[in-house]
Amino acid sequence: MGRLDGKVALVTGGAVGIGAACVARLAEAGAKVAIVDLHDEPGGQLAARLGAAARYFHADVAVESEVAAAIAAAVAAFGRLDVLVNNAGIAGTNKPTHELTEAEWDRVQAVNVKGVFFCTKHAIPPLRAAGGGSIINLSSIYGLVGAADSPPYHASKGAVRLMSKTDAMLYAADRIRVNSIHPGFIWTPMVEQHLASMGGDPAQHRREVGALHPLGHMGEPDDIAWGVVYLASDESKFVTGSELVIDGGYTCH
Numbered sequence: 001m002g003r004l005d006g007k008v009a010l011v012t013g014g015a016v017g018i019g020a021a022c023v024a025r026l027a028e029a030g031a032k033v034a035i036v037d038l039h040d041e042p043g044g045q046l047a048a049r050l051g052a053a054a055r056y057f058h059a060d061v062a063v064e065s066e067v068a069a070a071i072a073a074a075v076a077a078f079g080r081l082d083v084l085v086n087n088a089g090i091a092g093t094n095k096p097t098h099e100l101t102e103a104e105w106d107r108v109q110a111v112n113v114k115g116v117f118f119c120t121k122h123a124i125p126p127l128r129a130a131g132g133g134s135i136i137n138l139s140s141i142y143g144l145v146g147a148a149d150s151p152p153y154h155a156s157k158g159a160v161r162l163m164s165k166t167d168a169m170l171y172a173a174d175r176i177r178v179n180s181i182h183p184g185f186i187w188t189p190m191v192e193q194h195l196a197s198m199g200g201d202p203a204q205h206r207r208e209v210g211a212l213h214p215l216g217h218m219g220e221p222d223d224i225a226w227g228v229v230y231l232a233s234d235e236s237k238f239v240t241g242s243e244l245v246i247d248g249g250y251t252c253h
Contacts, residue, residue, distance in 0.1 A: 002028075002029045002030025002031075003029040003030060003229060003233045003235070004026060004029040004030040004031035004083075004229070004232055004233055005029075005030035005031075006030070007030070007031045007032070007082040007083055007232065008031065008032045008033075008034070008074070008075075008078040008079070008080050008081050008082050008083070009026045009031045009032070009033050009034070009081075009082065009083035009084070009085060009232060010033070010034040010036060010070075010071065010074050010081060010083070010084050010085065010119075010123070011023050011026070011033060011034070011035060011036065011085040011087055012036045012037070012059075012061050012085065012086055012087050012088035012115065012119055013036075013037055013061075013087040013088030013089060014033070014034075014035035014036060014037055014043065014046070014085075014087065015035060015037035015038075015039040015040075015042040015043035015046060015056075016037075016039060016042050016188075016189055017186075017188035017189055017190060017221055018087060018138065018183070018186060018188055018221045018224045018225070019035075019037070019085075019087040019088070020042070020046055020221070021220075021221030021222050021224065021225035022085055022087060022221075022224070022225045022228045022229075023035050023046060023050070023054060024046075024050070024225070025222065025225040025226060025228070025229050026083070026085075026225075026228065026229060026232060027050050027053040027054055029229050029232075029233070031053075031082075031083065031232070032052075032053055032054070032078045033050070033053060033054045033055075034054070034055055034056075034057055034070070034073075034074035034077070034078065035047055035054055035055065035056045035057065036056075036057050036058075036059050036061070036070050036074075036088075037056070037058070037059075037088070038058065038059070038060055040056070040058055043056040043058075044056045055074070055077050055078070057070040057073050057074055058070070061088045061111060061114075061115030061116075061118060061119060062110040062111050062114055062115055062118075063118075064118045064121075064122075067115075067118040067119055067122055068118075068122045071119070071122045071123055071126070072122075075126045080126065080129070080130045081123060081126035081127055081130060081133065082127070082130050082133040082134070082232075083133055083134045083135075083136070083232040084119060084120065084123040084127070084133070084134075084135045084136070085136045085138070085228055085232075086115070086116045086119050086120065086135065086136065086137045086138060086160075087138045088111060088115050089111060089112045089115075089138060089156075089190075090107070090108060090111045090112065090153075090190070091108075091150060091153050091190055091193070091194055092104065092107060092108035092150065092152045092153050092156075093108075093150075093152065094149050094150045094194070094197065095151075096151070097151045100151065100152065104152065105151075105152045107152075108152035108153055108155075108156050109152065109155070109156055109159075112153070112156035112157065112159075112160065113156050113159045113160065113163075116137055116160055116163060117163070120135060120163075120167060120178075123135065124171065124174075124176070127171075127174070127176050128174050128176070131175060132174060132175025132176055132177075133175075133176050133177070134176070134177045134178075134179075134231055134232050134236070135164075135167065135171075135176060135177070135178040135179075136179055136180075136181060136228055136231045136232065137160050137161075137163065137164045137178070137179070137180045137181070138160070138180075138181050138183070138224075139157045139158075139160040139161045139164070139180040139181065139182050139243075140153075140154075140157040140182055140183060141182050141183065141184050141245070141247050141250050141251050142154040142157050142158075143157035143158045143160055143161040143180065143182055144161070144182055144243070144245070144251050145251055145253075160180060161180050161182075161243065164178050164179060164180040164241065164243075165178075165180075165241045168240040168241030169241065172240060177231075177236070177237075177239060177240035178240060178241065179231050179236075179239060179240060179241065179242045179243070179244060180242075180243050180244070181224060181227050181228065181231070181243075181244045181245075181246060182243055182244065182245045182246065182247060182251070183219065183223075183224050183246050183247060184213055184218070184219055184246065184247030184248045184250040184251075185209050185210070185212070185213070185218045185219065185250075186218060186219045186220065186221060186223065186224060187206075187218045187219070187220060187221075188221060191209075191218070195209065206218065212250060213247065213248030213249055213250045214248060214249030214250075214252060215248040215249055216248075217248065218248070219246065219247075219248055223246055224246055227244050227246050230244075231244065
């Protein structure tokens with residue numbers, strides 16, 4: 001018996017990075033998984049690799065009609081929905097607040113905040129129909145603490161943290177649990193691009209950022225995926241409105 005046998009999960013941003021690790025570990029634990037992303041080639045390849053356990057659906061989480069269609073298609077394909085993993089997100093422009101344009105601010109909020117809103121909104125009916133379930137929102141260490149960079153990103157992840165607590169209270173009576181996960185720096189394409197944008201030696205930047213974590217290194221996508229498996233499973237049936245911090249000790253400072 002797998003930890004997630006009989007469950008159906010949907011993972012946004014599931015084609016690469018943390019999302020792809022979540023898809024693979026959820027499927028390994030017995031779930032059927034809908035992969036939702038804009039990156040069709042890696043998303044389709046991941047679904048093909050997992051066989052009958054996964055299907056790929058194209059959607060931009062910042063567009064409500066595409067979100068609604070993807071969730072409906074996933075439910076039609078698998079018959080139900082038990083787990084929603086709101087993982088899709090972007091780093092956005094790294095400028096101080098006074099230099100940001102409205103468009104740069106809005107794009108990050110559209111993906112990181114409205115995307116969570118749209119996906120949650122359209123997942124609630126099938127989750128209710130299934131008799132309950134789990135919504136897992138990927139926030140960040142920067143939903144808990146500040147830093148002197150990337151204001152739109154940090155604002156968005158703080159919003160996701162509070163959205164999780166609000167929805168945990170709103171939907172508890174429906175037996176729908178809602179929790180946030182707060183990763184530290186995880187070696188993913190997004191972090192790799194962020195470090196490259198700083199100029200200089202990327203390998204040195206990686207060592208320096210790793211050293212910010214008391215454990216002395218960055219995390220790996222699987223470090224987050226195992227947390228997602230736990231929150232998706234019935235092992236966490238008494239956990240809602242919580243913050244699962246997986247950060248190598250970063251926020252202990």
